[in-house]
Amino acid sequence: MSSPPVKPFLIGVAGGPCSGKSTVCEKIVKDLECLTDNQANRVAVIALEHFYRPKSAEQRVLATRGDWNLDHPVAFDDELLFTTLQDLLNGKTVRINRYDVRTFSHIDGEYENIEPVDVIIMEGILVFYFPQIRDLFNMKLFVDTDADTRLARRVLRDMKLHGRNLEHILNSYTNYVKPAFEDFCLPTKKYADVIIPRGADNSVAVDLIVQHIKDFLKQNTDMAVQSPLTQHWSLIRYSVDIHNSANSGGTILQRQFDRSDGQLRLSLTSTQQLFVTRDNDIEECIDLWPTVISSVTGTYVGDALLLYYITGNRCRREFRVQFASSDTQKGSDHCENCVKYLKKLCKLTNMNDNETSGVEQTMSTTIDANSIVSTPDMIKLLLSQQQTIKLSSYYYSEPIHNENMTEFLEKYLIEPTFPDFVSTVYAMLESMAKKK
Numbered sequence: 001m002s003s004p005p006v007k008p009f010l011i012g013v014a015g016g017p018c019s020g021k022s023t024v025c026e027k028i029v030k031d032l033e034c035l036t037d038n039q040a041n042r043v044a045v046i047a048l049e050h051f052y053r054p055k056s057a058e059q060r061v062l063a064t065r066g067d068w069n070l071d072h073p074v075a076f077d078d079e080l081l082f083t084t085l086q087d088l089l090n091g092k093t094v095r096i097n098r099y100d101v102r103t104f105s106h107i108d109g110e111y112e113n114i115e116p117v118d119v120i121i122m123e124g125i126l127v128f129y130f131p132q133i134r135d136l137f138n139m140k141l142f143v144d145t146d147a148d149t150r151l152a153r154r155v156l157r158d159m160k161l162h163g164r165n166l167e168h169i170l171n172s173y174t175n176y177v178k179p180a181f182e183d184f185c186l187p188t189k190k191y192a193d194v195i196i197p198r199g200a201d202n203s204v205a206v207d208l209i210v211q212h213i214k215d216f217l218k219q220n221t222d223m224a225v226q227s228p229l230t231q232h233w234s235l236i237r238y239s240v241d242i243h244n245s246a247n248s249g250g251t252i253l254q255r256q257f258d259r260s261d262g263q264l265r266l267s268l269t270s271t272q273q274l275f276v277t278r279d280n281d282i283e284e285c286i287d288l289w290p291t292v293i294s295s296v297t298g299t300y301v302g303d304a305l306l307l308y309y310i311t312g313n314r315c316r317r318e319f320r321v322q323f324a325s326s327d328t329q330k331g332s333d334h335c336e337n338c339v340k341y342l343k344k345l346c347k348l349t350n351m352n353d354n355e356t357s358g359v360e361q362t363m364s365t366t367i368d369a370n371s372i373v374s375t376p377d378m379i380k381l382l383l384s385q386q387q388t389i390k391l392s393s394y395y396y397s398e399p400i401h402n403e404n405m406t407e408f409l410e411k412y413l414i415e416p417t418f419p420d421f422v423s424t425v426y427a428m429l430e431s432m433a434k435k436k
């Protein structure tokens with residue numbers, strides 16, 4: 001999965017209700033679609049409505065009657081909005097619970113995943129109200145449409161789309177919408193960099209904004225070419241063993257493993273360095289420069305990749321990663337994609353390939369060819385051993401005792417079909433226990 005290498009550009013779009021904020025955003029995205037390299041894919045639009053604080057049943061009844069203030073700052077979870085935007089700015093994928101305007105509540109189990117993008121557009125009546133959120137924006141737009149037009153649009157929208165009656169609409173408008181606009185939304189106009197009168201009809205303003213985004217995207221692409229971090233893959237697991245000898249065997253000096261909470265990544269730079277990172281911390285960094293190429297070898301299978309190299313003090317460092325799935329691709333696809341790049345820089349073999357001739361010395365001494373077994377064989381092997389199991393087969397070389405099996409399976413093993421594998425082993429162990 002490739003993602004933007006530099007901080008995304010965050011645009012805020014504020015303005016009164018029905019001023020045309022979403023229409024302006026749609027127009028911006030549509031105009032970007034006309035660009036040659038599909039730059040619209042690198043833009044995400046987020047609406048403030050998804051950040052309403054949850055309402056109690058009683059509050060929802062009041063809201064249904066038009067008797068609840070949906071336009072006051074306290075109605076919004078500004079902390080959640082702040083952390084969500086911060087996460088996006090830090091290149092993280094965020095999950096947004098969809099809000100249903102008609103029911104005045106979030107939809108159970110309905111989430112939108114927003115993956116890292118270059119441009120984020122955040123639109124809503126009060127996006128410039130909260131100072132710490134306001135400070136995050138690189139560009140602030142205010143859609144300025146007169147009150148009559150906004151009210152007329154609101155009446156039509158609320159009747160047609162939200163099935164509300166005129167009394168409800170006018171009641172909430174007079175009691176809450178209008179005063180809140182004047183008290184909280186309008187005063188934020190002064191923070192805007194660009195005020196857009198007449199909303200999306202103002203094609204001159206929209207064109208200028210699109211051009212600005214286009215320039216930013218171009219600059220971003222140019223930087224990506226030069227950037228050290230050019231390819232990224234999300235990981236489920238990462239573990240590393242340091243052996244005290246350059247060859248197989250020898251004691252393990254240090255063992256470390258890490259399960260992902262969504263922030264673990266493998267990055268391959270255009271300067272031929274491979275990083276494992278968590279947030280902004282570097283867990284692993286290997287130089288794959290042509291001059292050191294012979295010292296790095298590895299193997300892969302399914303969604304797992306194992307690399308070996310000899311460190312300066314003649315220790316052998318083995319590290320394993322398991323690729324995460326994304327919405328569109330399985331972990332094994334991401335692994336394959338990564339291997340495609342890595343093969344240009346180091347010797348990698350597919351663990352399922354029978355041919356061993358290409359396996360480098362470090363590989364063949366570290367992995368015993370006879371111990372490379374398929375998952376069903378491995379399960380048989382696991383179950384055939386009563387006391388101690390030597391799991392050299394995949395990526396682990398220490399004996400595992402049965403009583404530690406659960407912990408081992410859950411924490412340490414990086415196995416190509418990991419979840420299926422674990423559940424199959426559990427099922428088999430359970431059925432064996434029952435038989436006994």
Ligand SMILES: Nc1ncnc2c1ncn2[C@@H]1O[C@H](COP(=O)(O)OP(=O)(O)O)[C@@H](O)[C@H]1O
Binds near residue numbers: 017020022024198201
């Ligand atoms: N320039 C425009 N001319 C005519 N109708 C518009 C215009 N901009 C928006 N609308 C309509 O007004 C309503 C509210 O627009 P929208 O963009 O959703 O506003 P906001 O996001 O500010 O609430 C929608 O029905 C939309 O189609």
Ligand SMILES: Nc1ccn([C@@H]2O[C@H](COP(=O)(O)O)[C@@H](O)[C@H]2O)c(=O)n1
Binds near residue numbers: 017103
């Ligand atoms: N369930 C809801 C939630 C919000 N509103 C109104 O929407 C307006 C803000 O959204 P815009 O798209 O117009 O910016 C705001 O005035 C809320 O009163 C609603 O009607 N129902």
